[in-house]
Each structure stands twice: as structure tokens, then as C-alpha cells.
Amino acid sequence: MPYSPNPGCPLCKGIGFVHPWREDGVPNYRDIIPCPARSCLLESVRAYKRGELFIRKQGITGTEQTFDAFDPIPGTEKAFKYAKALVQEEAQFIWLLIYGGVGNGKTHLCNAIALEMISNGKSARMVSVADLFSDLRRSMRSHSTDDLLAELKGVFLLILDDWGVEYGSDWEQAKFDELLTSRFASALPTVLTTNKDILELPDRIRSRFEDRRLSRIAYDSAPDYRKHAQ
Numbered sequence: 001m002p003y004s005p006n007p008g009c010p011l012c013k014g015i016g017f018v019h020p021w022r023e024d025g026v027p028n029y030r031d032i033i034p035c036p037a038r039s040c041l042l043e044s045v046r047a048y049k050r051g052e053l054f055i056r057k058q059g060i061t062g063t064e065q066t067f068d069a070f071d072p073i074p075g076t077e078k079a080f081k082y083a084k085a086l087v088q089e090e091a092q093f094i095w096l097l098i099y100g101g102v103g104n105g106k107t108h109l110c111n112a113i114a115l116e117m118i119s120n121g122k123s124a125r126m127v128s129v130a131d132l133f134s135d136l137r138r139s140m141r142s143h144s145t146d147d148l149l150a151e152l153k154g155v156f157l158l159i160l161d162d163w164g165v166e167y168g169s170d171w172e173q174a175k176f177d178e179l180l181t182s183r184f185a186s187a188l189p190t191v192l193t194t195n196k197d198i199l200e201l202p203d204r205i206r207s208r209f210e211d212r213r214l215s216r217i218a219y220d221s222a223p224d225y226r227k228h229a230q
């Protein structure tokens with residue numbers, strides 16, 4: 001296990017778990033929680049969750065790509081604003097579509113959203129749509145499509161980076177649609193980015209992002225950062 005209790009902990013006696021306290025001050029023996037004492041299990045789990053290895057496993061491609069490190073050049077304002085709003089506890093929406101040209105900071109914002117969610121104690125996964133479609137193809141051969149989809153349907157925040165109309169067979173597109181339908185029905189935060197025109201998105205996907213009760217769309221009109229820097 002990548003995390004551990006403190007063997008000398010006075011609260012849990014090194015076991016790592018304790019019974020939570022009920023409001024009347026009596027321990028609730030039906031439940032256990034990670035020991036919250038200093039240097040014990042809960043702190044260790046939190047440190048692990050902030051750790052590089054854990055972060056990489058969630059598909060985050062740049063751990064340095066935080067909101068603070070983002071350079072909000074002209075054109076990125078709306079995408080930046082919505083990305084930051086999405087991670088707030090009191091967010092007014094849960095689905096976000098960011099579209100615009102290649103290399104203009106969309107992936108940086110996705111990394112920042114995922115990093116912020118994880119540091120808020122929520123599960124988050126980021127996957128490029130091309131990789132997702134290859135994972136789906138592989139899962140079909142190993143009969144594990146349901147497991148793959150269950151994981152992506154259940155994670156609190158899912159970021160689907162770089163959607164392209166050219167990706168995926170009809171079957172893969174149908175599974176992608178099933179994933180989005182499930183997440184929309186469960187009202188789980190979901191981010192999609194693309195450098196295509198949003199009119200190229202299938203109606204069923206686009207219409208959900210156009211639902212103002214739950215979604216926002218940000219056009220990122222900034223040029224390629226690499227050219228901007230020159």
C-alpha cells in the first residue's frame with residue numbers, strides 16, 4: 001500500500017482506522033474512517049493523492065499546469081473563467097466544452113481543473129479521446145468494455161481532451177455516447193475539448209453542452225502559445 005498509519009499513533013494505536021464520533025459524543029461503532037490524527041493514515045492518504053505517481057495515473061499530463069501557472073493571454077479569458085468556476089464547490093454548471101485552435105492552452109486548463117479537483121478530495125480522470133477510443137477497441141477484444149465504462153461513468157470528474165470527428169468506429173462512437181449520456185444523467189462534472197468547430201459534434205453531444213441549466217461553452221480564440229511566445 002502506498003500509504004500507512006503511524007505505528008505509534010495514540011488515537012488508533014497504529015491500526016489506521018477509528019470509529020467516527022456521533023454528535024452526542026459516543027463513538028459510532030458501525031462505521032470506520034481513516035485515522036485523522038497527525039502523521040497518521042488520513043494525512044498519509046492525502047499526501048499520496050497529491051503525489052506525482054497518483055496524479056499521473058489519473059491521466060494528468062502536466063502536474064505543473066495549475067491555474068496559477070496559466071498565462072491568460074487574450075482569447076483565453078472565457079475558457080479560463082469557466083474552468084476556474086467549474087472546480088468551485090458552488091459551481092453553477094457541471095459540463096464544460098472548450099473549443100478553439102491547437103496549442104492555445106486548452107490542455108493546460110484541463111490539467112488545472114483535474115489537479116484542483118483532486119486537491120479538493122474528489123476523484124478525477126483525464127483521457128484524450130483518441131486514447132479512449134483505442135482503449136475501447138482493446139477492451140472489446142478482452143471483453144472488458146463494461147469495466148472500462150463503469151470506471152469512466154463513476155469517476156467524479158472526467159475530462160475528455162481533444163475530441164475529433166475522425167476518431168472511432170460507429171461502435172466506439174456509440175460507447176462514447178453511452179458514457180456521456182450516463183454522466184449527464186448522473187450530473188457528474190465532465191469537460192470536453194476540441195479544436196474542431198462545435199457544429200461538427202454529433203447533435204446528441206452538442207445539445208447537452210448547449211443546455212444552459214447544466215453546461216457552459218467557451219470558445220478559446222487565443223493563438224498557439226508557442227507562436228505567441230516568439
Ligand SMILES: [Zn+2]
Pocket residue numbers: 005006009010011012013014015016017035036037040041
Ligand atoms: Zn492513527
